[in-house]
Amino acid sequence: MHQTQLKDRGTDTTSTIGFIGLGAMGSRIANRLLDAGHRVYGTNRTAAKAQPLLERGLIWLDTPREVAAAAEVVFSMVTDDAALEGIAAGPDGLLAGLEPGTVYVDMSTVGPQASRQLAEHVGALGAQMLDAPVSGSIPQAESGALAIMVGGERQAFAAVEPLLRELGQTVTHIGPNGQGLLLKLAINISLAVQTLAFSEGLLLAERGGVDPEAAAEVMSSSSIGSPMLKARIPLLLDLPEHAWFDVELMQKDIRLARDAADDLQIPLPSATIVDEILTEARKLGYGHRDLASLHEVLAKTGVTP
Numbered sequence: 001m002h003q004t005q006l007k008d009r010g011t012d013t014t015s016t017i018g019f020i021g022l023g024a025m026g027s028r029i030a031n032r033l034l035d036a037g038h039r040v041y042g043t044n045r046t047a048a049k050a051q052p053l054l055e056r057g058l059i060w061l062d063t064p065r066e067v068a069a070a071a072e073v074v075f076s077m078v079t080d081d082a083a084l085e086g087i088a089a090g091p092d093g094l095l096a097g098l099e100p101g102t103v104y105v106d107m108s109t110v111g112p113q114a115s116r117q118l119a120e121h122v123g124a125l126g127a128q129m130l131d132a133p134v135s136g137s138i139p140q141a142e143s144g145a146l147a148i149m150v151g152g153e154r155q156a157f158a159a160v161e162p163l164l165r166e167l168g169q170t171v172t173h174i175g176p177n178g179q180g181l182l183l184k185l186a187i188n189i190s191l192a193v194q195t196l197a198f199s200e201g202l203l204l205a206e207r208g209g210v211d212p213e214a215a216a217e218v219m220s221s222s223s224i225g226s227p228m229l230k231a232r233i234p235l236l237l238d239l240p241e242h243a244w245f246d247v248e249l250m251q252k253d254i255r256l257a258r259d260a261a262d263d264l265q266i267p268l269p270s271a272t273i274v275d276e277i278l279t280e281a282r283k284l285g286y287g288h289r290d291l292a293s294l295h296e297v298l299a300k301t302g303v304t305p
Contacts, residue, residue: 100126
């Protein structure tokens with residue numbers, strides 16, 4: 001394994017940071033870095049989404065290459081494998097701008113194999129890459145309460161751990177490149193399946209004449225009431241227009257988990273079922289609505305696993 005000499009920040013507690021991908025989650029993470037006093041360069045496919053951050057001090061650059069060249073630590077958060085390749089490759093991609101000693105932290109949820117391949121390219125440049133996907137939605141990103149799981153060299157993790165702790169309530173080094181992502185996919189299986197199971201139970205009680213608010217309160221206060229479910233109760237009872245974590249992105253993650261399971265030759269029966277329901281949700285127009293829409297989907301279709 002090629003070892004890199006990470007840049008020495010000395011006694012300075014602030015960093016020069018690059019951030020690529022300023023969507024719903026990325027913008028909030030970048031905002032926390034700005035709030036902490038760091039100098040943040042950024043770029044995004046849709047420039048208009050960065051306007052609130054520009055007003056808070058983010059320095060706009062036109063390409064991922066420019067962002068990578070300007071920063072000692074580069075973050076990215078994009079939607080999928082294709083988007084990750086889009087920001088990394090080509091003359092304006094971040095690989096063209098990375099300098100030796102730079103640490104690149106990708107917080108996207110993508111396929112572990114795609115991430116490992118990119119990490120090899122990064123290492124060949126004398127830089128180091130970490131996969132650092134997060135568990136949590138918009139409220140946790142805003143408050144710095146994300147759970148962050150990290151794959152990659154421990155030396156690189158140690159260099160950026162203080163930055164990650166400004167973003168997450170729990171920050172854990174899991175193992176080599178790709179293992180942070182594998183654990184994130186494992187978590188998202190439970191997130192989707194729990195939401196589906198709770199939606200089924202809530203619909204059963206509701207159709208049987210139980211007040212849905214009372215049912216949700218009792219169910220979430222019982223032994224099945226995980227923090228995630230408790231936080232989503234208001235969304236299950238009154239689905240908002242703006243999603244914390246939409247159906248389309250969840251299905252992408254479930255399919256990544258199923259692909260990883262195929263590689264490892266293990267069954268994922270509940271993930272297979274929830275994948276079918278997510279497909280139904282998208283057919284009904286819920287692709288960009290929150291995962292809590294599964295309650296409405298079941299109610300409208302009568303679909304049960």
